[in-house]
Every structure is written in C-alpha cells, then in structure tokens.
Amino acid sequence: MDGSSGEILMISKEIRKGLRGLFKDSSGLMAVIGFLILIFYVVVAIFAPFISPYNPTQPSGPSLLPPTVSHIMGTDNLGYDIFSRLVWGTRMAFAIALIATAIAAVVGIPVGLLVGYIGGKTDRVVTMIMDSVYAFPGLILAIAIAAMLGPGLLNIAFSIAVVYIPTYYRVIRSQVSTVKSELYVDGARAIGAKTSTIIGSYVFPNVLPSTIVIFSMNLADSIMTEAGLSFLGLGIAPPTPDWGYDLAKGQQFILNNDWWMVLFPGLAIITIVLGFSMFAEGLDEYFNPNIGEKR
C-alpha cells in the first residue's frame, strides 16, 4: 500500500469522525439537511436554462393540463409549463431574498456597531426608532412601501430590506454593548487604537457569528415576505416567473379542482424556507451551544 492511499484512508476517517460529530445531536443533522436543500436550489437556480424543459413565459401546451409525462407539473390557464416556471422562479426568489437581506445587513450592522459602541443618548434614540419599526407588522410595512414604490425587483427588495434592518441592529447592538466592556477592548483603547480600528478588528469579529445566523434566518423570512407580496399582486410584473404570483393565479382556478397550479409552487416555497431555517438553526446551536434548547 503506497503512502497516498494511506493518506486518503486517514482523510476519510477524519471526515467520518467529523460527520459522526455532526450527526450526534439533531442540530448538526438539521444544519446538514438544510445545507443540502440549499445546495439543491442553488444548482436549480444556476442551471435553470438547462433544467427547465420549456420557455416559462410562453405557452407550451394546452391550458390547464393536469400533470402528465410531457408536463410533469401540468400547465396553467395560459398553457405555461408549471415546472419550467418553478425552476426559473428559483432565480427570482434567490435574487430578491439576497438583495433584500444584503441591504438590511449593510445598513443594520454598521449602525448597530456604531450606536452600540457610542452608547448614551444616540443609543436610546436610535434604539427606540428601531424597536418601533420592529414592533410594526413586517408584512404590512413591506406592503406599504412596495405600494408606494411600485413594481420592480429593486423596489421589492428594498421594501423587504426595511423590515429586516432592525433585526440586525438589535442583535448587533446588544452584543456590542457587552463586548465593548471586555478587557481586550479596554486594552486596545489604552494602547491608543482608533475607534474605527477597535470596532473593526476587536468588536466586529466577536459579533460575526450571530450575523451569519441572522443572515440565514433573514433569507428564509425574505423569501416568505416576497412570496406574500407577489401573492397580493405587489411583486415582479408578470409574466416573469415568480412563485407567489403563480400561487395567486392558481387560487383563481381552485374551484375547478386544478390543484397542480397551487400545490407545486407552495411546496417549492416550503422546502426552500425550510432549508434556510434549518441551516440557520443548526448554525445557531453550533455557534451558541449554551443558548440552545437544552435541559
């Protein structure tokens, strides 16, 4: 047996050990399942042109066709292939969720860091405003903003982002206010580090893990909110493939028993949201093992 195969054996042993550790408790298993679901949808989104059998915005068969071999999820009232629309809709879901969550993070994290570090009156005022936005029903806030801004990918992403800024702000601020009284921060200040350096290299790395967890949770919530907005007719202009819009259209035909127009887009939303939230929950228990729901 040569060296390299021995090495491979060792690596595979290590992997197995790592995997066993992951699967030992349910949180690790959840993170893995969530991650696999996400990978699946990322692949679907990237390879949408190759996966989808038909053009999602052109009739490809008779209208209101139940699932058959040629149209595995059936067709809608205009003869669009549901499966193709689902595949292309993955792109829309990811695009809006990612842009919205990124905007929320880019605004919420720096404000939280800065305000948490400064403290005092600024802290009280900003926190009060953020708490009020947080207390407001998120979907209704997004509806109001989306109604004012009008349709369009960026507008929808923006209206969702506003809802989630306080989530970042609250978590980051509360962590910063505990981290900033740690000895190493005092030490940095004592050797004359600039405020920007302290926040950037001492405080931020300590709050980074929670940021990743919130980011993942927010992606799940953003997809739900986006689906809600487009269900209410405030989403991307049709006929762009979008799960929420397809669901709303499907509901019009529910009394005809045309279940396939509703079932499949819904399952897509559920699984992708499940993926993100399982991943987030697993990460959360990994980063904060003490806070987990343990007896």
Add this chain to the structure above:
Amino acid sequence: MIFILLTVVFVILRILPGNPVTAMLGPKAPPEVVKSMEAQLGLDKPIIVQFGDYIANILRGNFGNSTVTTLPVIQELEDRFPATLELTIFSMIIAVVIGIFFGSFAASHYGRAIDVTARIYSIFVYSMPVFWFGIMLQLVFGVWLKVLPVSGRASPFMTPNNLYTGLYTLDAILNGQWDVLYDAILHLILPSVTLGVVISSIFVRMVRSNVLLSLSSQYVISARSRGVKERKILYSHALKNAMIPILTIMGLQFALLLGGAVLTETTFSWPGIGSYLVERIRYRDFPAIQGAVVFFALFVVAVSILIDIINAWMDPRVRY
C-alpha cells in the same frame, strides 16, 4: 411609542421616494392634474406642516375621504374592523390552545417521539406560507369534501338582525339567531384555522422551551421530592410559571398575526381591514392606504398595552 410608529408610517408614505400622487395617477398624468391632486391632499405644503396636519388629523380621528368611494376612511375602517377582530380572536384562541397543549406535552416528554414531532411540526409549519395553507384547506374542505364555505363571513341573508358589536358570532348569540351563529362559525373555521395553525408554530416552540426551563427549576425539583403528581407539576407548577414569558412573546407575535391576517383575509375574501388595504392599493386610494396602515400601527400598540395589563394581573411581582 405611538408617536414614533405614526412617524414611521409618515416617513414611509410621504418622504421615501415614490410620491403618493404619481402612485395614484400613474407616471404619465399631466402636471396640472398632479398639482391639483397635491393641493387636494395637502401635499404641496412644507413637509413639517404636512406632518403637523397628519398628526392632528389622526388625533381627531380624521383619515380623509376615500378617493374611490368618497366616504370617510374612518367610517370604512369602522365597518371593516369587526371582521378583522373576529378573525384574529379566533385564530389567537386556536394558536394558544395548540401552543400550550402541544408545547407543554412536548416539554414533559423531552427527547421522545412527541417532542421530536413538536419540533418538526413547528419548523415545518413556520416555513409554510399562510396563503398556501389556506388555499390547500379550501381545496380539501371546500372543493373535495364540500363541507365548509371557502369565502366571505356569512351566506346571503345570514347576517345578524341587529349589530351590537359587529362580531357575527357574538351578535348572533345576542339576537338568539342560532342558524346565523352556525353559519358564521362555518365561515370562520377555515380562515381562523389557517391563521391559527401558522402562528401556533412559534407558540409551540416558545411554550416548549419555557416549560423546559421551569421544569428544571428548584420549585419543580422540590415539588417532585414532595411526591406531587407529575401531571400536577406540569400544569400547576411549570406551566403556570412559564406563562409570563410566554404571554409577553405572544404579545410580540401579534404583529406577525396581523401580517398573516392580511394574507388570510385576501385568500378567503374576508371583508376585514387587511383585504381593504390590498383592495385599495389596487385602486391607488392613498387616504385609505394611509388610514389602514395607521390603523394597524394603533392596533399593535393597543394589544401591547393590553398584554402589559394582563401581565400585571397574572404576575403579582409586576407593579406599575
């Protein structure tokens, strides 16, 4: 709190890019029309004056007139509010019942099948869009089984004779119209189950983790050592003490419930404030949109005050 919420609404509707007049008339409206519309809505005044008018009008209960029906918005909101209230009350009851029983049962069987089921239930239901669940229920109970109505609050000619509260179930009882009561309950089942089940996912989690926490406390250990029955420990020691944090969290979830109510009302053509908001967005009826959003803000504040009062009543340690 109320003031900040109202300010947030104002900022969103007036200051953010996206002018209500262009939203109402569309981008191609002639400038004179835009001007006169702005004057009519008071949007040509300086922003600070607009803000003063806005707050003053809300205090007076004046939300302006709808541009679609020309009726005062406040009157339309009053007409629609009982439907939303009835839906949210029944959904909340369903969510609380599922949450408390399932959650505390899971906590007392920690790590066993029922506990795992509860965790899977809550994460699965949480990932479910409320409108999708509603449509599926419509499909099963309205289309396949044909046992429940799928839209509206009542069948034709089945409304209570005298409206005292606007809640059809309560008014039917007050009028002694039992057939109306039966009809109202039939119409309520699907919407409130939809909303209640979706909200219950969070309640199950919260009840479970809070009961777990109090099950490991000193007073439970001492009760157990005194030989108190396990069932009694669960319900009168652990659950009772866990109720206070649970109640606070439930109050916070009320905002989520209202967001879900907008979707549920739209799904079931339920004539409440949520469907009013969505309907008026389609007509670009700015005073109505503003009125409905302000209304939701006030509703949230009212519920959080109510929760504080209940908390003080339940927990003798809380004093104001």
